[in-house]
Amino acid sequence: MNYVELDSYSRKWIFTHASMPVEADDLAQIKPFTQARSAQLWREHVSSQSPDADHFEKGDWPADQKIWSQSFDWQSAWDGDDIDLPDAISAELSWEDNTTVFFCYEKYNVVETKWGVFKRNWKNFLFFDDGPLLLGRKKKQAVWFKSNGTFQIGHRPDRTPSGE
Template sequence: MNYVELDSYTRKWIFTHASMPVPEGDLALIRPFTQARSSDIWRDHISRQSPDADHFEKDDWAANEAMWSEPVEWQDAWDSDEPELPQEILDFIDWEDNTTVFFCYEKYNLIETKWGVFKRNWKNFLFFDDGPMLIGRKKTQTIWFQSNGSCTLGHREK
């Protein structure tokens, strides 16, 4: 079994919160991984040794500062009444809406969804903004969100 039922997911409330409920059709496409599967994906695509974004080591691709853009602000868009991601992010990511993406909170907490679902509900995912990364399956573009309301854009190693 690779997934946890959303009803059993410890952070389910971020998708069902009364102030920003995710539509039922999108909820069905938000699939938290088990801790074991999360760990495997993190190891294969993010880091072999670091458990979260605060502890990347020099051998981790994400630790290479040269690969990242200047910070892009997301907090103002999150606080606004408009649903769209900041335009800089939309300009950087050219994926089809059905592209499988992994939203990576930390080594043992990853969610699989589709790019279109993430775009529509990104504010819910960022209720927890302590360094999560968004990566696309078989894609190099990545977004690294920071708790200071900014993110950086880069191309990761596949």
Template sequence: MSYETLEQYQRKWIFTHQSMPVPEQDWSQIKPMTQARAAQFWKENVSAQSPDAERLSSQDWPMNESNWLESVDWMQEWESDDNALPSAVNEFLDWQDDVTVYFCYEKYNIIETKWSVFKKYWKNFLFYDDGPFLLARRRNQALWFNTDGTVRLGQRS
């Protein structure tokens, strides 16, 4: 099996937190990968050597500055009462709602969901903002969230 249930997920609380709980009927659309599956995905799509964003090597595509077009603020929208993604992110990612996306916290912690689900609950995903990436199946665009409240918009190479 490639996934564990949200009930089994070590960070389940980010989706059940009382300040912004994800309705239980949507839990099945948030699929944490097993550690083995996450490690394989990370190796193929982020880094073959580094276990997290803090230790990426100069050979890893995220470290190539030419892959990043701009940085925009996400923290202001995260702290607001509005649930919408930052407009610059929405404009940059013109994906259909059914596109499969991967929120990559680190090598052993990746969640698969649909773009529509991520957009709806992006604030939950960002309870942990230690350099996660948002990637999508068969799409080159990528996001790299930073703890300083910015997100880098770019292209995977």
């Protein structure tokens, strides 16, 4: 089994919070991975050595500052009434709504959903903003959300993840 039932997910409340409830159709498409599957995806797509964004080191592709854009603000959009993703993300990521995405909180906590679901509910995903990475399956671009309220868009290096 690769997924944890959403009802058993430790962070389920971020998707069912009274102030920002996620529609039932979208909830059905938010699939947290088991810790073992999360760790496997993290190793394949993010880092084989670092457990979270605070510990990236030489050899981890996210640690390469040359691949990242300038920093943009996400916090003010999150705090505002507008539900749309920040423009810089929408402009850079022209993914189809049915593109599978991985929202990587850390090595043992990765959530799979579709790009369209993420776009509609991005604020929920960012209730925890301790450096998560958004990756599109078979996509080069990545978004790194920083806990200081900014994000950067980067291009992952060429490497073929196993099992994809």
